[in-house]
Amino acid sequence: MAAPPRPESLALLDRLVAALEAKGIVTEAEIAERQANTDKASPETGARMVARAWTDPAYRALLLSDGAAAAEAMGVSMAGAPPLGVLENTPTRHHLVVCTLCSCYPRAVLGYPPGWYKSFAYRARAVREPRAVLAEWGLMLPDSVEVRVVDSTADYRWMVLPMRPAGTEGWDEARLASIVTRDALVGVAVPKAG
Amino acid sequence: MSGAARFTPGARVRVRDDWPERRGPCHIRTPHYIRGRTGTVVRPLGAFANPEDLAFARPAPARTLYHVLFEQGPIWHEGRPGDTVMVEVFEHWLEPAEGGA
Numbered sequence: 384m385a386a387p388p389r390p391e392s393l394a395l396l397d398r399l400v401a402a403l404e405a406k407g408i409v410t411e412a413e414i415a416e417r418q419a420n421t422d423k424a425s426p427e428t429g430a431r432m433v434a435r436a437w438t439d440p441a442y443r444a445l446l447l448s449d450g451a452a453a454a455e456a457m458g459v460s461m462a463g464a465p466p467l468g469v470l471e472n473t474p475t476r477h478h479l480v481v482c483t484l485c486s487c488y489p490r491a492v493l494g495y496p497p498g499w500y501k502s503f504a505y506r507a508r509a510v511r512e513p514r515a516v517l518a519e520w521g522l523m524l525p526d527s528v529e530v531r532v533v534d535s536t537a538d539y540r541w542m543v544l545p546m547r548p549a550g551t552e553g554w555d556e557a558r559l560a561s562i563v564t565r566d567a568l569v570g571v572a573v574p575k576a577g
Numbered sequence: 578m579s580g581a582a583r584f585t586p587g588a589r590v591r592v593r594d595d596w597p598e599r600r601g602p603c604h605i606r607t608p609h610y611i612r613g614r615t616g617t618v619v620r621p622l623g624a625f626a627n628p629e630d631l632a633f634a635r636p637a638p639a640r641t642l643y644h645v646l647f648e649q650g651p652i653w654h655e656g657r658p659g660d661t662v663m664v665e666v667f668e669h670w671l672e673p674a675e676g677g678a
Contacts (some may be wrong), residue, residue: 451663457675468621483608510610511653530660532649537606537665538625 420460425494426565429542432457432492433568434559435464439546447471450542454492464491464540470533471544472570477528478543479570480518481509482535489540493568500569510534533570543570550576582621582641582668587627589674590645591615592666604632607670610652611645611662615674619644619663627667641668 397455403409432453436443446453450467467489470478481489483506488496500506508516513530517523524530533541545567551559566572584590594613597603608629622642628635642665649660 461630468622483610484606510608512656513660514657526657530657531646532660532662534608534662534664536608537628537667539665540640 384568424490426568428459429492429568430560430563433544433563437559438556461491466539468485468539468541469544470541472546475528476531477524478531478533478542479509479513480533481506483510484536487535489542522572542568545574548574548576584618586618586620590618590671591674593670604629606645607666611647611664614647616645616647619646
């Protein structure tokens, strides 16, 4: 557990917020709203977007051309969030997302990043030996599939659109979303029907 | 402010072989492993305030950001041929690659 905040830190925070309000930069209500949005975000949001893209070609096109607009269409507030790009996995290309410089992660649609995503080991190895990293996660990709590592280095955030697995014919969106895991949304896993 | 993007999709570009961190305090979003490497522009991603200035609270002009694709082999000298790495790189880190389109 984190230590409780020190009184002098809270006093400093109060003065900072008051100064920001006085300068018209941000209001306390906006801070509270952002905090609520951040806490509410979870991989279920990304999973719902993927499931809808699997069943709705128009939504799929929107998701691939403008991820932020596609998130907004699912009721996610993207105000103030970085632009969201979506990487389409195909039978010949698999995307793996990493941030080698820090821990950039599409929080607006996936929530807080897991600890391993921020680890030095993942950040160093995913970019250099992606197939070895994926194999350790249990994902063996055939040589016919290009592994494309996406190093999230700047102002975008990236989410993977995995391929819809065989054996899911006729499933509704909710059932489809249930097999889209957080790990599949950054490319360390792929969804499975069973 | 940034004008039109200098490079178009498919352009061959070289990342400047520059190491500002050896000259003094700085904040750079260009990973070390692509400096001096040649890649292909996938597409411009838009213009964003230059993080190298933002980090020091300096006026930060908007710079065009690109998705640039590199082959993994020439970078790491290992791995499967055909595997790639795609990186966001700001325009001022890129120059036309010799003989490139």
